Amino acid sequence: MAVPVLIIGAGIIGCAIARELSARGVHVQIIDDRPVAGGATQASAGILAPYIEAHDRGLLLDLGVRSLALYDDWIAAVSGDAGVPIEYRRPGTLEIALDADHAADLRRATSGGNPQWLDRDATCALEPALGSIEGALFVTTHGYVAAPELTAALARAAEHHGATFRRSRAERIERVSSHLRVVTASGAIDADRVVLAAGSWTGALAGDRWAAAPVRPVRGQLLQLGWQGPPVTRILWGPECYIVPRADGSLLVGATVEDVGFDERATAAGVRDLLDAACELLPQGWGATFMNVRVGLRPATPDDLPLVGEGETEGLVYATGHYRNGVLLAPLTARLVADLIVEGKRDPALEMLAPGRFASRT
Ligand SMILES: Cc1cc2nc3c(=O)[nH]c(=O)nc-3n(C[C@H](O)[C@H](O)[C@H](O)COP(=O)(O)OP(=O)(O)OC[C@H]3O[C@@H](n4cnc5c(N)ncnc54)[C@H](O)[C@@H]3O)c2cc1C
Numbered sequence: 231m232a233v234p235v236l237i238i239g240a241g242i243i244g245c246a247i248a249r250e251l252s253a254r255g256v257h258v259q260i261i262d263d264r265p266v267a268g269g270a271t272q273a274s275a276g277i278l279a280p281y282i283e284a285h286d287r288g289l290l291l292d293l294g295v296r297s298l299a300l301y302d303d304w305i306a307a308v309s310g311d312a313g314v315p316i317e318y319r320r321p322g323t324l325e326i327a328l329d330a331d332h333a334a335d336l337r338r339a340t341s342g343g344n345p346q347w348l349d350r351d352a353t354c355a356l357e358p359a360l361g362s363i364e365g366a367l368f369v370t371t372h373g374y375v376a377a378p379e380l381t382a383a384l385a386r387a388a389e390h391h392g393a394t395f396r397r398s399r400a401e402r403i404e405r406v407s408s409h410l411r412v413v414t415a416s417g418a419i420d421a422d423r424v425v426l427a428a429g430s431w432t433g434a435l436a437g438d439r440w441a442a443a444p445v446r447p448v449r450g451q452l453l454q455l456g457w458q459g460p461p462v463t464r465i466l467w468g469p470e471c472y473i474v475p476r477a478d479g480s481l482l483v484g485a486t487v488e489d490v491g492f493d494e495r496a497t498a499a500g501v502r503d504l505l506d507a508a509c510e511l512l513p514q515g516w517g518a519t520f521m522n523v524r525v526g527l528r529p530a531t532p533d534d535l536p537l538v539g540e541g542e543t544e545g546l547v548y549a550t551g552h553y554r555n556g557v558l559l560a561p562l563t564a565r566l567v568a569d570l571i572v573e574g575k576r577d578p579a580l581e582m583l584a585p586g587r588f589a590s591r592t
Contacts, residue, residue: 486504
């Protein structure tokens with residue numbers, strides 16, 4: 231018998247959709263050959279900062295702001311369903327200018343979110359660990375979530391509502407009479423609908439003329455440092471790196487942006503560049519404890535917007551290509567996909583996110 235919905239990919243996007251659909255009473259199966267959150271999601275800094283990520287960038291900013299507005303209630307619901315706490319805080323971001331030109335640019339920024347310009351003294355009064363800076367743009371509504379922890383909670387919440395997980399790699403998707411067949415190394419699974427949430431690996435599976443090509447991997451490396459200096463309480467966003475202060479007192483430092491195909495290695499150059507950038511902001515960084523480096527492949531598209539919605543093949547729904555903002559956009563993506571599958575409701579934003587938008591339809 232065909233499962234109603236099969237989701238390929240147990241990253242934050244696949245798990246968010248699984249939880250949303252199963253909470254609405256749909257039976258869902260998820261397959262992934264990696265553990266939950268084992269792709270880009272495990273490397274994510276989890277920053278929720280639409281007004282920085284999408285300075286003046288139309289639809290991406292709108293989507294980010296919409297999704298951020300869902301976050302408080304979403305975290306409470308997921309945490310309740312899963313029965314586990316999730317590290318989620320909204321301490322605000324300080325977008326830091328190191329010189330007068332950058333300060334002038336930031337002061338002109340019209341990115342919304344009620345940004346407040348702080349001069350050097352006001353910024354350092356908030357964050358005494360900062361070194362030599364010009365000032366900072368403070369957006370109080372921004373925050374972060376522990377992305378792997380959240381994704382594990384989403385998976386657990388989905389299971390609580392009846393979803394099932396299977397460790398398996400999808401090899402191809404075929405249309406077979408009234409349903410779709412996903413062929414895996416351990417047998418075929420028939421499904422009424424398939425949601426493709428395979429992140430950077432989407433292209434290998436899509437087999438769909440419209441959407442096969444555009445998702446490409448962009449490597450990101452992220453460091454975790456044990457911090458012994460004066461407390462850092464807000465997210466610091468410098469010209470060459472960002473720094474996220476975690477509840478355990480450690481700092482996340484990210485992230486490199488590298489076009490190196492499917493290479494998931496951490497490199498000496500990546501670590502060096504991030505340490506240089508972090509210590510430019512926090513001079514005491516050279517004395518920090520090096521805890522670990524994580525690497526992930528961000529699923530990028532030509533216009534930096536995700537692919538969400540129906541593809542060319544009937545029954546196949548895309549939810550991929552979230553590039554630098556998959557954590558921020560997860561609750562909204564889950565809602566848009568569930569509305570589409572359960573109610574046949576097409577949010578107006580789906581038109582701009584259509585998986586076929588890059589294809590020539592001649
Ligand atoms: C260093 C770094 C920092 C980041 N920081 C932020 C941030 O601060 N804020 C933010 O919002 N975003 C951030 N991102 C981006 C964010 O992590 C991604 O957009 C998000 O994780 C994408 O989620 P996903 O579920 O689409 O992909 P993934 O997490 O990559 O999951 C895709 C899953 O699909 C599985 N899969 C693929 N092919 C198959 C197949 N054939 N069969 C079965 N399973 C398959 C993979 O194994 C994988 O588990 C960051 C990314 C990186 C790398």
